[in-house]
Amino acid sequence: MTTPDKLLSRRSVLKGSAAGALGIAAVGGLAACSSDSDGASGGAAVTGPIAFGARTVDEQPTLQLRALVDAYSAKTGNEVTYNATESNAFQNNLSQYLQGTPDDTFQWMAGYRMQFFAEQGLLVDLSDVWAEIGDQYDESYKIASTGLDGKQYFVPQSWYPWGMHFRKSMFADLGLDADSVTTWDEFLSMLDGMKSKGLIGFAAGDKGGWEAMGTFDIINARTNGYQFHVDLLAGREEWTDDRVLQVFKNWEQLLPYMNTNVLDLEWDGATQLLLQKKAGTVLMGSWFAGDFKAQSDEDYFDLSIIPFPEINPEHGRDTIDAPIDGFCVAANGGNNAGGIDLIKFAGDMEGVQAMLDTGVPMTSANRGQDTSTYDAFQKEQLAVMAEAQYITQFLDRDTRPDFAGPVVGPAIQSWFRNPNDVNKILESLQAQWEALPPLS
Amino acid sequence: MSTTATNNKQVSRRRAFSKRDKITLGFFVGIPTALHLALVWIPAIATIGLSFTYWTGIQYSNIRWAGLGNYKNIFFSTPAFYDALQNNVIWLLWFFLIASPLGVLLAYQIDRQIRGHKFYQSAYYMPVVLSLAVTGIIWNFMLRPDGFINGLLGRDIDNAVSFFGNYDINIYVIMVIASWRHIGYIMLLYLAGLKAIDSSLREAAAIDGATEWETFRKIIFPTMKPVNIIIVVITMIESLRAFDIVYIIYGTSAGLPILGILVFQNIAGEGASMKGAAYAVILFVLSIGPIIAYLAQQFKEDVK
Numbered sequence: 001m002t003t004p005d006k007l008l009s010r011r012s013v014l015k016g017s018a019a020g021a022l023g024i025a026a027v028g029g030l031a032a033c034s035s036d037s038d039g040a041s042g043g044a045a046v047t048g049p050i051a052f053g054a055r056t057v058d059e060q061p062t063l064q065l066r067a068l069v070d071a072y073s074a075k076t077g078n079e080v081t082y083n084a085t086e087s088n089a090f091q092n093n094l095s096q097y098l099q100g101t102p103d104d105t106f107q108w109m110a111g112y113r114m115q116f117f118a119e120q121g122l123l124v125d126l127s128d129v130w131a132e133i134g135d136q137y138d139e140s141y142k143i144a145s146t147g148l149d150g151k152q153y154f155v156p157q158s159w160y161p162w163g164m165h166f167r168k169s170m171f172a173d174l175g176l177d178a179d180s181v182t183t184w185d186e187f188l189s190m191l192d193g194m195k196s197k198g199l200i201g202f203a204a205g206d207k208g209g210w211e212a213m214g215t216f217d218i219i220n221a222r223t224n225g226y227q228f229h230v231d232l233l234a235g236r237e238e239w240t241d242d243r244v245l246q247v248f249k250n251w252e253q254l255l256p257y258m259n260t261n262v263l264d265l266e267w268d269g270a271t272q273l274l275l276q277k278k279a280g281t282v283l284m285g286s287w288f289a290g291d292f293k294a295q296s297d298e299d300y301f302d303l304s305i306i307p308f309p310e311i312n313p314e315h316g317r318d319t320i321d322a323p324i325d326g327f328c329v330a331a332n333g334g335n336n337a338g339g340i341d342l343i344k345f346a347g348d349m350e351g352v353q354a355m356l357d358t359g360v361p362m363t364s365a366n367r368g369q370d371t372s373t374y375d376a377f378q379k380e381q382l383a384v385m386a387e388a389q390y391i392t393q394f395l396d397r398d399t400r401p402d403f404a405g406p407v408v409g410p411a412i413q414s415w416f417r418n419p420n421d422v423n424k425i426l427e428s429l430q431a432q433w434e435a436l437p438p439l440s
Numbered sequence: 441m442s443t444t445a446t447n448n449k450q451v452s453r454r455r456a457f458s459k460r461d462k463i464t465l466g467f468f469v470g471i472p473t474a475l476h477l478a479l480v481w482i483p484a485i486a487t488i489g490l491s492f493t494y495w496t497g498i499q500y501s502n503i504r505w506a507g508l509g510n511y512k513n514i515f516f517s518t519p520a521f522y523d524a525l526q527n528n529v530i531w532l533l534w535f536f537l538i539a540s541p542l543g544v545l546l547a548y549q550i551d552r553q554i555r556g557h558k559f560y561q562s563a564y565y566m567p568v569v570l571s572l573a574v575t576g577i578i579w580n581f582m583l584r585p586d587g588f589i590n591g592l593l594g595r596d597i598d599n600a601v602s603f604f605g606n607y608d609i610n611i612y613v614i615m616v617i618a619s620w621r622h623i624g625y626i627m628l629l630y631l632a633g634l635k636a637i638d639s640s641l642r643e644a645a646a647i648d649g650a651t652e653w654e655t656f657r658k659i660i661f662p663t664m665k666p667v668n669i670i671i672v673v674i675t676m677i678e679s680l681r682a683f684d685i686v687y688i689i690y691g692t693s694a695g696l697p698i699l700g701i702l703v704f705q706n707i708a709g710e711g712a713s714m715k716g717a718a719y720a721v722i723l724f725v726l727s728i729g730p731i732i733a734y735l736a737q738q739f740k741e742d743v744k
Contacts, residue, residue: 092692092708093708093709094710095712120498121499207604207605207690207693207695208691209693261585261597261602263602263604263605263695264600264603264604272597276596278598279598400711401711402706402711405692405705406520406706410693413694414694432518434517435516435518437494437504437506438494438504
């Protein structure tokens, strides 16, 4: 996984006393309320009310989270208020939210995005929680939950792999065997076959600006390997490198098999094409399966996943984007002790079970979730994961946030618009990386 | 307000205020001033200051002096800035040349009490009561790939008419949406002005044999000067501060870069940097510059 400490050393940190010398410090009154975080007073019984902040308003995950919160209330008698925010809005406001009066426990992501806020002192150290429930998790999850200071600030909820999703019934109708599609050539000829039958081979949407980052991640990892991908995102390799150009050349080979309105559709448009059987495959994180389940069990159980095909034999299919979602406790929350108690419950098998009992599909990070109870689709996800040696989070979780969203997203969109501009786009990407301010 | 007494009267006036008056006045003047300072001027000045720094917006101790770093970044390394500038200019031109004149025309027609003018008036005015965000939501429902229009055309999402994803036309799609509201707004402003015009002016013009167009150009339009000034300023502000509709439809993705979106994209969220503040300052200068120049010139003419 990307280690942001390397990012930090990318540039010499601006020294100098200029820091507060602007007189802007006088604006203090404008800043979000100062924090009077009442630390968890040891030993005292945890009492409510506790506020829980959900990063979703979608139906399926909401069912799951409400079940978790209700199970906690039922067990402890502590009142929990459930506050939901649409995920984009939640992300955009997170800095302000955490500096203001945040919910005690909130839903967030592992890796760089958690470490960034932990560094700023906005998250509560959860090392004690990990001491109690840590044995329920594999080491890799603990690493993903650990801040730059070596303490844990995150409790994982679930993970999902990014892979080629398809419908078993469609493959059967087309006479295709998914497991035999392992190389790039086999993949392209499969797409060709779909195209000749009037199908979209490789459904994609990138209106949101982030969706296609997953495609870039995987083609880069397949073409140039895990190490190059990680180094590129950390700024140790350059975007003008011929190897990056090759990624876009490979990607370009997929364009004829894509829907023509990539920039019109968001992720749910692309998965909708699969649901409607207009597209043969879609590269996406498996989380969207919940939508298929909401549609019907039949659609859900028709869903399957295989790893993205091999491009360069040197790297095989050794890397996968598998982001981890979970929870943090906000330092400025009104009830830190309550937040910690709730997050411990969420990470403990008991809480995980409450979420699983809703029947909403989830591949938990908790070792206690019996994989023999996985449904067929979840087992396939596990198999896809098992094949990978290297796990990345996702482009916008693996590189600087002021680069991913404002720079890479638009660059990929302009590439979709005009693939011939690739050299210009890559030069601009590199120039914009170099123009980024030093990390303080 | 009564505090603007002229110098020679100041002494006597001041004596006329009782203690209670002073307290009352103090409240009336003081509270709005304090609020104005706290909510407008201090943030504005802070934004200008912060635009010369590197900062993620979280801890004061992390603020680093950047000099012109953010501005250099924007002007020399960020192609999106020029795309956005271009779109804002198109927006401005469209509003000036198409939307605002249409609003004036509609107002004039309705003022002439053409048949069904009450119906037209309410129809055109209705979008104005909706916030820009709601306008964006409505049109998003209409035009997106699985939206109303594509449904009507019997198109599925894989072959839907591309209103938002075709970057060659999407600015004009957005212009139609924005005009839908802007025209009604201008119409209403102009209509209010027209109602106040003395009808004898028109009658005199008619007696002198002026055509409709001559009457409008030589009589009505000059008489409407105060309203015209307001419309010019509003049109300029509306086109430069544009944000809501685009944000509702595209989020912060680069679907349609405009300055308002760039400000937000670079100041909100985890990617926050003071590049966003620099964008805000650029937007501020672009908005305030022409407006001050225009108003100054107008008032100078008035003094003459």
